[in-house]
Amino acid sequence: xxxxxxxLLALVGVALVTAAQAAGPDDAKGLWMTAERDAVxxxxxxADAPAALCGTIVWDKDAGTPASTCNVRIAxxxxxxxxxxxxxxxxxxxxNKKYKGAVRAKGDELRIRAFVGVEVLGQTExxxxxxxxxxxxxxxxxx
Amino acid sequence: xTPIRLVPAALVAALAATTTLPAHAQETxxxxxxxxxxxxxxxxxxxxxxxxxxxxxxxxxxxxxxxxLVGLAEFATVSRKQFLDGAGLGITLAGGYRxxxxxxxxxxxxxxTELFPGAKFxxxxxxxxxTGEPGDWRSTRxxxxxxxxxxxxxxxxxxxxxxxxxxxxxxxxxxxxxxxxSLMADLTPALACYARGDHNSRGSWLFDVxxxxxxxxxxxxxxxxxxxxxxxxxxxxxxxxxxxxxHKRWGFLWGAEWMTTRTRVRELYVAMDGTxxxxxxxxxxxxxxxxxx
Numbered sequence: 112x113x114x115x116x117x118x119l120l121a122l123v124g125v126a127l128v129t130a131a132q133a134a135g136p137d138d139a140k141g142l143w144m145t146a147e148r149d150a151v152x153x154x155x156x157x158a159d160a161p162a163a164l165c166g167t168i169v170w171d172k173d174a175g176t177p178a179s180t181c182n183v184r185i186a187x188x189x190x191x192x193x194x195x196x197x198x199x200x201x202x203x204x205x206x207n208k209k210y211k212g213a214v215r216a217k218g219d220e221l222r223i224r225a226f227v228g229v230e231v232l233g234q235t236e237x238x239x240x241x242x243x244x245x246x247x248x249x250x251x252x253x254x
Numbered sequence: 255x256t257p258i259r260l261v262p263a264a265l266v267a268a269l270a271a272t273t274t275l276p277a278h279a280q281e282t283x284x285x286x287x288x289x290x291x292x293x294x295x296x297x298x299x300x301x302x303x304x305x306x307x308x309x310x311x312x313x314x315x316x317x318x319x320x321x322x323l324v325g326l327a328e329f330a331t332v333s334r335k336q337f338l339d340g341a342g343l344g345i346t347l348a349g350g351y352r353x354x355x356x357x358x359x360x361x362x363x364x365x366x367t368e369l370f371p372g373a374k375f376x377x378x379x380x381x382x383x384x385t386g387e388p389g390d391w392r393s394t395r396x397x398x399x400x401x402x403x404x405x406x407x408x409x410x411x412x413x414x415x416x417x418x419x420x421x422x423x424x425x426x427x428x429x430x431x432x433x434x435x436s437l438m439a440d441l442t443p444a445l446a447c448y449a450r451g452d453h454n455s456r457g458s459w460l461f462d463v464x465x466x467x468x469x470x471x472x473x474x475x476x477x478x479x480x481x482x483x484x485x486x487x488x489x490x491x492x493x494x495x496x497x498x499x500x501h502k503r504w505g506f507l508w509g510a511e512w513m514t515t516r517t518r519v520r521e522l523y524v525a526m527d528g529t530x531x532x533x534x535x536x537x538x539x540x541x542x543x544x545x546x547x
Contacts (some may be wrong), residue, residue: 146471146502200282209280215357220471224356227286228320231352231360237471 136191138216139164143238149173150180151244154214154221157187164188164196164214166223168204174248180204181250186223188214201225285319292544297330300460300480301494301515302523303534304344306333318352324364325349332370336525336534337396340373350402362404366415368423370396377428381435381448388435390452396424400460409466417458422484425455430487430522437521437531443489453486472502476511492517492535509542 139154143166151170157163166186173179183204188196194215201212201223210225210233219240226233290313296303297310304310312330328346337344350364374395378388399419405412421429431447438444462480469475476498484490498511514537517523523535 147505202280208283210283210286227283227318229322229353231354231356232286232318232320232322232324233356235356237468239471 134194134215134217136164136196139196139214139221142169142241142244143221144241145238146236151241152185152238154186160187160189162190163199164191166201166214169250170244171250172248174250178205179250182252186212186214188212285317288314288316288318289547290314290316290544291547292542294540294542296538296540297332298513298540300482300492301496301513301535302517304330304332304336306335306525306527307532307534307536307538308333322351322353323349324352324362326366333525334373335527337370337373338375340396341371343371345369345371348402352404354406357408360404360406362402364402364404365400365418366402367399367419368397375424375429377432378435379426379428379432379452381431381445383445383449388432390428392428394421394424394426394429398422411464413460413462413464415460415462417456417460417485420454420456422455422458422460422482425458425484425487425490427452427454430484430490433522433524434489434519437524438519443519447487447489450486455485455487455490457485459483459485469499474500476500489519490522505545507544507546509540509544511540511542513538513540 140156141154143152143154144150145152149172150168152166153169154164154166157165164187165184168180168183168185171179171181174181184202185204186199186201188199190196190198196214199212200209202209203225210227212226213224213230215222215224221238221240222235223238224230224233224235292312292314293309294312295309296307297305297312310331312328314326314328317325326346326348330344330346331342332340332344334340334342346366346368348364348366350362352360352362354360374393376391376393379390379392381388397419398417398421400415401418403414420426427448431444434444434447435441460480460482462478465477467475476496478496478498479493480495481493482491492515494513494515496511496513498509500507500509502508515523515535517535520533520535524531524533526532
């Protein structure tokens, strides 16, 4: 009986740890560096729709040049379900393309999926969490 | 399945019109076109060189519609020493339907064809055991057509192709038994092949399993195993394996892949370089660089 109880407690403990590790809607919030380390995107509640999640470029290696994409909103996702932010769009400002989108966070990795129609017809970009922005160049507000 | 790179649905004029619009004001794309250009140190198919162990190039255009319909056109350089009398070009055309969850179970169904313009070979389809003379010389093209089914779970993907054309890359009695007759030192297997009668390879099966694992945001590990079972010609059955790595840098995708095969009759994968036979199924590391547009 004691052994069974120990096993049960262990299982509950594992379940709790697993639950604690499961992704939640807040996990996507924060600063994320692109794979090619050329931009940082801040994911946070949208200013104009607080229940939604918006992604905005807050650092660009080309900041201060004509190629700058500073302050461009590159994603807006309407709701969180099944471990992903869904029902929205993602936008590639360098190529001026907008697609349906989904965003998933797991630990220090963020995956942005851009697709047409159904999610299987798309491409995933993987980003890494960063604590602070690179010091230079700086994206000026409204630039 | 190669990941597609999304490209806008709009035409040039529409793009120009939307250039100044903020993202939220634009329509989401209803279809995507991806063009990939790839240079490689060896153009291989199922682990066997199509470019006579020499460098090659490939251009792929993929179209995906929001309905789930997908299309592919691929143009690759191939060796005229392997695809005789040809234009040195291999063309793959495919169309189908994909559905499911990319993070979970996902599926695909389609049809595909592989064309080698102008390429054909002459080979004997019979062998007279009494006179020791090959006969019934016929010309065969290398074209193939397939029914394709795909199933995947996350980054693990499997594909099955059934050959619906008369031959798979020209595998018939002339192509298989004739090659064995001309290249094998021991004629017994070739004569046994002829003794089975005149056959084609319709109904052959090609199996592939692949797995991708992201080592970091820019680097991915690729594992692949394949097996082909050629109808009526077990001599041409073989398996292939590869381990590769790709890395994104400077807008290009750089790749290194070790490929190997386990062929049963290696003479079937030998091509003549003048009078010198050269194997095309050797294990080797293949380097590549590609860019999506």
